Amino acid sequence: MLDAIVTVVENRPLSGGHFVLSVRSPCQAQAARPGQFAMIRLLGHADVLLRRPMSIYDVRPGRNGNQAQPEPQVLDFLYKVVGRGTALMATLKPGDRVGLLAPLGHGFFAEDYLAEARGGDEVLHVAGGIGIAALLLPARELAAAGVKQRLFFGGRTHADLVGVDEFSPYVSETALATEDGSLGHHGYVTAPLSSYLEAQPGKRLLILACGPWAMLEATVSLARRYGQRCLVSMENRMGCALGVCLGCSIRVQGEGHGSYERVCTEGPVFWSEHVVWGEERLPKT
């Protein structure tokens, strides 16, 4: 983990108020593992204090002058403008500087998900909105390991379903869902997920999920019903991402001191059965 000031190389607008922010930082790009995240600090805005947690969407090679660099040089962050911080992020231009604390958290790798995935029949990615940002890197790693994969991707409307093209090389099938019916299944993404799980008796599946609390809760409940294991990548507001403010703690199984764990430090990826669902709702981040 490194705390650095880095340079924006691109801030590309997508549909529905989504953007991909690309920053150059070879050390951090090469250290990043699937499922980790970063804290982005906007410089020069005294009213927006805290850094913003963002999944590391992608890491990719870049160029240094005329020379192509094979090792990762650039980190991409997929975000949607939802508040003051992301609205300011959307104004960033190439050459601007931002603070970047990365990579952070235990990603999917810490749960030995590769072994779990290789031992099973298929990995199902379940993404809600910008939750897809946490799943691209694991999808690429799993594809390289020869694991069969499938994507279930939901949003409010078609403009929320960004990044499908980037994801599709790694999966055999993609099921889309929108709440307004503008693209794919009309309704929640958990409906096509439920039908698929129903049609796979005897199969050993691993679900990787990231998205809003309600979607995660519904996904976890389906996983339980069909006896499949599920890793969730949690989102929460964060003060520091260093494990000291305890602002991002969520309820987990266990009594007393063990009943809360920090998304930034013990997470953001948890086995679904470890998290206590139903009692509390996390804020929309």
Place this chain on the structure above:
Amino acid sequence: MANGKVQIANVVHEPRTPNPEPQNRQSAIANRQSPTSEFAPGIDVTIAGVRFQNPVLTASGTFGYGQEFANIIDLNRLGGICVKGISADPMPGNPPPRIYETESGMLNAIGLQNVGAKRFLQEKLPFLRTLKARCVVNVFGYSTEDYVRCLETLNTGDGIDAYELNISCPNTRCGGIVYGSDPKLTEEVVTASKRAARFPLFVKLSPNVTDITVFARAAQEGGADALTLVNTFVGMAIDVETRTPRISNVTAGLSGPAIKPLALRLVHQAARAVHIPIIGIGGIASPEDALEFLIAGACAVQVGTANFYAPDTPIRVAEGIEDYCRRQRIHLDQLVGSLKLPLSDPSRVAEH
């Protein structure tokens, strides 16, 4: 005190030669052209017998147990570390959501989640005592017995330099703030804690009171060796779409630059009401912020919320204080309480 300057008892600065040997000869030689270069200001401060190498501490609850920042900043350059509030028994904390960012500030209601005194001694203190930064252990309880029990456990620890009694957390039901909002209870818990404490006792006061001087004096009467001013201001935020509180605890403590002027006023008032040293805290994010607190009468400062988004802040603040003192050709003790008030200001008459 005809000149309006407050005498800080208990604060001792190291004796200095008029022109002390510069610590870094190279830079001293390089700067010789500048007329102010040869003055090496003393910025260490001794509070109740505890010497801090500089007057900048990290605030409780914003710096964990120190080790979390070991890979990000040089902990040996801090004056001191106030660790996350410790209670006699471990505390789970409040349900989420626990934090919310507001304009130039943040609300938190963590609920004093901590590992408890025993595990602190076993797991956290061994690292802290290897540092040059002084270790100040923030102590919290639900009753006077809790505070005393926690202190008695901590007393067995090797490497604690001082205690900071938290009688001002706004985020636990019937928690410390009950003590912090009743001057009689303040004096009672401070008296009992002082009697139990093996190390110097700082008392962290709540700003959520009508008259801070009443509570500052009550803590002094109880035997506090120093005061930390202030804890967070009770605040609130509402999500208008769902019409629900942004924080599960409904109310929460506001910190960050938004509270700096409020905290500064309280330090200014308390410094004129007591003779024990004051450690100023509230929204400090720059050297200038810290200088304001020092001039108002604090002999040291704590950096809190800024640690979350700019962990180098305490070191930058310490460097900035040293630069200022060098520029002004004064030592830290000459700066503390040096506020020049208008002749007509009633607080020029110290209320001792």
